[in-house]
Each structure stands twice: as structure tokens, then as C-alpha cells.
Amino acid sequence: MRIGKDLVAAAATPLVLGILAEGESYGYAILQRVNALSDGELEWSDGMLYPLLHRLERLGHVEATWVEAPTGRRRKHYRLSSSGEAAFAEQRRQWDVVSRALHRVWSERGMGDLALGGA
Amino acid sequence: MDGNVEEQIAAWRGFVRRRPTIATADVEELEGHLRDRIDDLRARGLSDDEAFLVAVRRMGQLDELSREFAREHSDRLWKQLVIGDAAAERSRPNGLVLAVALAAGAALAIKLPSLLGADAGVTLRNAALLVLPFLAGYFLIRRRASRATVLAVAAWFAVVAVLANVFPFVRGDLTMAGEPTSMTEALIVLHTPIVLWGAVGVAYAGGAWLSSRARMDAIRFTGEWVVYLTLIALGGGVLSALTLGAFSAVGIDAEPIVQNWVLPCGAAGAVVIAGWLVEAKQSVIENIAPVLTRVFTPLFTVLLLALIAAGIVQRNLVVADRDLLIVFDLVLVVVLGLLLYALSARDAATPPSMFDRLQLVMVVAALVVDGFVLVAMIGRIGEFGASANKVASLGLNLILLVNLAVAAWLQWRFVRGQVPLARLERWQTGYLPAYTVWAVIVIGVLPPVFGFV
Numbered sequence A: 001m002r003i004g005k006d007l008v009a010a011a012a013t014p015l016v017l018g019i020l021a022e023g024e025s026y027g028y029a030i031l032q033r034v035n036a037l038s039d040g041e042l043e044w045s046d047g048m049l050y051p052l053l054h055r056l057e058r059l060g061h062v063e064a065t066w067v068e069a070p071t072g073r074r075r076k077h078y079r080l081s082s083s084g085e086a087a088f089a090e091q092r093r094q095w096d097v098v099s100r101a102l103h104r105v106w107s108e109r110g111m112g113d114l115a116l117g118g119a
Numbered sequence B: 001m002d003g004n005v006e007e008q009i010a011a012w013r014g015f016v017r018r019r020p021t022i023a024t025a026d027v028e029e030l031e032g033h034l035r036d037r038i039d040d041l042r043a044r045g046l047s048d049d050e051a052f053l054v055a056v057r058r059m060g061q062l063d064e065l066s067r068e069f070a071r072e073h074s075d076r077l078w079k080q081l082v083i084g085d086a087a088a089e090r091s092r093p094n095g096l097v098l099a100v101a102l103a104a105g106a107a108l109a110i111k112l113p114s115l116l117g118a119d120a121g122v123t124l125r126n127a128a129l130l131v132l133p134f135l136a137g138y139f140l141i142r143r144r145a146s147r148a149t150v151l152a153v154a155a156w157f158a159v160v161a162v163l164a165n166v167f168p169f170v171r172g173d174l175t176m177a178g179e180p181t182s183m184t185e186a187l188i189v190l191h192t193p194i195v196l197w198g199a200v201g202v203a204y205a206g207g208a209w210l211s212s213r214a215r216m217d218a219i220r221f222t223g224e225w226v227v228y229l230t231l232i233a234l235g236g237g238v239l240s241a242l243t244l245g246a247f248s249a250v251g252i253d254a255e256p257i258v259q260n261w262v263l264p265c266g267a268a269g270a271v272v273i274a275g276w277l278v279e280a281k282q283s284v285i286e287n288i289a290p291v292l293t294r295v296f297t298p299l300f301t302v303l304l305l306a307l308i309a310a311g312i313v314q315r316n317l318v319v320a321d322r323d324l325l326i327v328f329d330l331v332l333v334v335v336l337g338l339l340l341y342a343l344s345a346r347d348a349a350t351p352p353s354m355f356d357r358l359q360l361v362m363v364v365a366a367l368v369v370d371g372f373v374l375v376a377m378i379g380r381i382g383e384f385g386a387s388a389n390k391v392a393s394l395g396l397n398l399i400l401l402v403n404l405a406v407a408a409w410l411q412w413r414f415v416r417g418q419v420p421l422a423r424l425e426r427w428q429t430g431y432l433p434a435y436t437v438w439a440v441i442v443i444g445v446l447p448p449v450f451g452f453v
Helices: A005-021 A027-037 A046-058 A082-118 B003-017 B024-043 B048-059 B062-072 B086-091 B096-115 B120-142 B147-166 B183-204 B212-249 B255-280 B282-286 B289-314 B324-345 B354-384 B388-415 B421-444
Strands: A062-068 A074-080
Touching (some): A005 A027, A005 A046, A027 B024, A046 A062, A046 B048, A046 B062, B003 B024, B003 B048, B096 B120, B096 B255, B120 B147, B147 B421, B183 B388, B212 B255, B212 B324, B212 B421, B289 B354, B324 B354, B324 B388, B354 B388
């Protein structure tokens, strides 16, 4: 299955905020987590994650620090700020509404089909 | 990792570094990502070469990536408006022919009123109206603006043209130049450029005038444009002086020609050429303007602190000078300019520094000085009554005061790490229309209210 570009773009911000709400992380690990959470279905080119992280940083939703990784290389770590927590909560409310609505419309149609079949 | 992969990574890094929108720290971040990916893939049994190829492939198209970085970091984009490959940039004409043609048009347009027999007042009132359409037109053509944007900018100019010419001004005393003037007419001369600069900004932003980023770019453009115009004016002054000197040496008086033709036409053309230079030579000036800001911020802070000291010692900062408020408006405008320019050139990712604290001191000092002046001026207006001049400068003063007060509050919170830089940016760019609206009021409402005197 190939998920449309617009949907991927729309889902990227809440996903990244949600992953950072689990705890501090860095770019590569965030992408691994996206991959695991979506069973590999939700993908975008690796590089695109970074402009997104920088936007969240500019808006003050995340704070970034450079730390030394076990490999000896420097890594930029991202952590949710308090305004990021608020943004995450807000995104979550909005997506809850959307996903509930989608669930309902699909399950109601499912029942309608069933009723027709029974008649 | 063996040497071969290291070489390939180094080559890749070289490619990425050449993108002006991807900063060095970002390259390091991306390279770290690439190496993590390669390590992972090799752990799954891919050969070094295969791992490298897959990792680079997954990183995504470099063009697309640098465009995405440009969208996020428009301050970097500013350094090089054309994103994408260098070949496309070379093949793109840099607009010189268009700029020169429009500059020539502006130079002719400025002489139109006097050729048609209008007086100096009419020429002055319409100067910005005659010249700025050429600058706005340059950007509308270069940006391939939509029909809606072109119409909006044209309507903007049309409305101001009507307002500037519809009123029957009552001209009073003769000035030193021997021209009769009206106070409200002089206000129109001062305020039409402000209103029209809004239209130029819309043209510059290609119609995206609601976007905070686009407005910041327009602010950046304005600062650079002023620097270029000043440089051209200096050169023009030298040229005029040499012309006069050389001709008087051979016994010809060139002054009428220089004064009536060279200066006005040169100034009108320079307005357009400076706009073109900002676009064509961005990276050159880009290094100068932030330096100027850094040099003059401490100096202005010292000036303002000295003024506060003088006010306290003398117990009265306002001696009987009616133009005082205008002088302080100018001080506040310069302070605001320094603040805006530093903001537009600042990298949002760096933490608050000494310079940000210094800016805070400057803004607070400006507010204190202005508080002194404002109290005295309001008392004066209460005593002697209002005039169009006083209302215009008082209004501008209050608008500046609100702008700087909120800016100081946000700067304070930014220095303490409580708000991100983006909040300051949004406040400044969101407040810009207040100036345009006030200038429209000065042009359209004050003249009838004060009987066109």
C-alpha cells in the first residue's frame, strides 16, 4: 500500500510530537520508531525529517542539544518543551476527532451492508 | 567502515555542503543520520557499497531536500533566491535590462508634472506615486505575479493617487524656497511613500503578504534597499559636485541642468536600480548590514542613556521646540529599524546572547526617553490646541510606543528563554499594517479635519 503524500505530510508532525512525548530522541531513532509504529507502511525520505524538526525547534515546541553518541559522533537530540506538550495535546484532540469520525462512517456503512444482506 | 565508503561519504558531504540553504550544522546532522543508516544496513548483511547507495537513496533527492530546508530557513534562502542546480541559475537572466528600462521610466515620470506645468507642491505630492510603481512593477514582472496581486497593487496606487490629489490645499506663508506650503500638504508628501511602500512590499512578496516569513523577507529587502540607495546617493553626490566643478572650470554654469534634471531623474532611477541590486547582489551586502546593526546598536544605546541622564539633570527634556516630537519619532524609527534588522538577520537556532540583552537595554532606554517627551507634548497640545502636524507625529509616536513596548516585553522573555524567537518575529511582522493604516489616516482624514491648511 502506498500512502498519499499529503496524508504523510499531515501525519508527520503529530507523529514526531508523539514520539518525542515518549522521551528525548534524535533523527535516526525517530524514523526507526515511525517505521516500527506503522509496520513500515508510513515512509518519507529520511532527510525530510530534519526541516520538520527544525521548524518545531523554531516554534519553540522542541529544544535541541548536541550530545556525544556512543559511536563517538556528535548527535543532535530533541526534547519536547512545555509549549510542545501543549501542541501535542492539541494535535491529539484534533486527530481523535478525525479518527473517530472516520471509524463511525466506516462501521455504520458496514452495518448498513449487513442489514441489506439480511433482508 | 573501510576507506572506500569514507571517500564516498566525503564526496556526498561535499555535494550537500554546496547547497546554500543547508547549514554546516545541518550537514553534520544529516551525515550522522547517513552513517547510522549505513551501519544498520551493513549489520543486515549488505556490502559497504550497497549500504551506501541505499542510505543515500533513502535520504532523498538533494534538490527536494534543499528546497525543504529553504522553506524552513528562509533567512538562508535569502542569500540565494534561486534554489536548485547552479546551471538553472546561470541561464536565468538577472533582470538588468528590465531594471534599467524601468529606471529610465521612473526618471521620465518624475519630470512629468513639471513638464506639464504643475508647481513644485504637485510634484512633491506625487513623487512617490510616480516612481514607486516602477519598483513595484519590477517585482511583479520578476515574480510573475498573479492577476489578483497585480490588480491589488494597482488599486492600492490608484487610491493613494486620488487621496493625494483630490483635496483643495490652502497654502499659507511662503517658505524659504519661495514656495507657498500647506501643513497638511506637507504631511501628504511625507506619508504617501509609507503607504505606497506597503504596495511595494506586497509586490516583493509576490502577493504572499499574509505570511509572516514573506513579511520578514520584505523587511530584510527594505533594509538592504536603504543601504544600496545610500551608497548610490553618495556616488551621485560626488558625480554632481564634479560635474558642477568641471563645467564651471570651462566657464559653463551647469547648475540648472544638474538641479532640474540630473538630481531628480537620478534619484528616481536609483530607487529602481537599488531594488535590482538588492536582488542581484544579495550575498555582498548581506555581510554589511548585520555589521552596521551591530556597530550602531551600542552607539544608539549610549545616545539614549545620555539623553535620559540629560533629562534627569535638566528636569525638563522638552524646551520650546515644536518639532521635538518629530525628532523623537525619528529616534524611535531608527531604534525600531535596528531591532527589525537584527531580528531579520538572526539565526533562530542560536540561544540569546549579550547582543540580545543590549538590544533590550536600547529599547527600554528609548521607551523611557519617549515617555518624557510624550508627557510634555500632550501637555503642550492641551495648552495650545492640536494641529495636523502634532496629531500626525503624536499618532506615529503612540504606534511606535506600543510596538516597542511589546517588543521589549517579548525581548525580555526571549532573553530569559521563555519564548522562542518566532514570537518576536510574528509580533513585528503582524504589527506592520498598523503603520500603513495610520499613514492612510494621515493622508485621507487629517486634511479635511484640519481644513486643508
